[in-house]
Amino acid sequence: MAADEMTVDPLSLLDFEQTIQARLDESFTAIRTLSQTHSPALGTFIDARQTADRYVGLHEEYVARLNRLVAALAAARHATAGFAREYRTIDEFNRADAEKIRRAMSPVSEAVDGGHTRGR
Template sequence: MAEDETYVDTLSLLEFHRHMRARLDEAESALTALTTDPGAQPPALGDFHDAKETGARHRTLHDEYVRRLRRLVNALTAVQTATGLFVQDYRTAEQLNSMGAAQVSDAMRPVGEALYGGRRDA
């Protein structure tokens, strides 16, 4: 392979795409659990000063975890979209590359006719 060429292993890319789908599902599940689970609320520790501080630390950590999970879900969603498009584009390119010369000629015929006023031999 030449220095300026790029090779894409579509099977590896597809495997990565599937792997990231599983990670995205896990992250979305964790986010849902943290945002909808009633147990995610600060524990009822009472009205003592130390109990209030512990509850506040719990809330701060919870909110930070939710922010981080949202960023992770956004990043994994972007990866899913990008790898899905790459796989689709490379498969399309491979299909085009595997076309025979006659198919390419047939596909290009209308362009030649439009450029050369209907003459096929121009």
């Protein structure tokens, strides 16, 4: 098999889509949980304020990462569903243009990279 060739079982696409949905559900649960938490009440000493500020920064960073994960998973799920609809058999998928597949997957890369396309 050449480096630019690939074969995909359409049933594996459906399984993968279900797996992605499960990860999306977990990610949404994590975001909901994080949105219900508050900074710990550590007092007014300098160390306490610095620790609370650090907590807030880490919390915001984690929420941002989870949001990027959700965007990437949603894009992957959408692309996978499109592949499953468009290519019902292995032969149809194998005849597909590699550039068309790459374009369909570009939203996933953009979501993973936080909107950056790395020159693509």
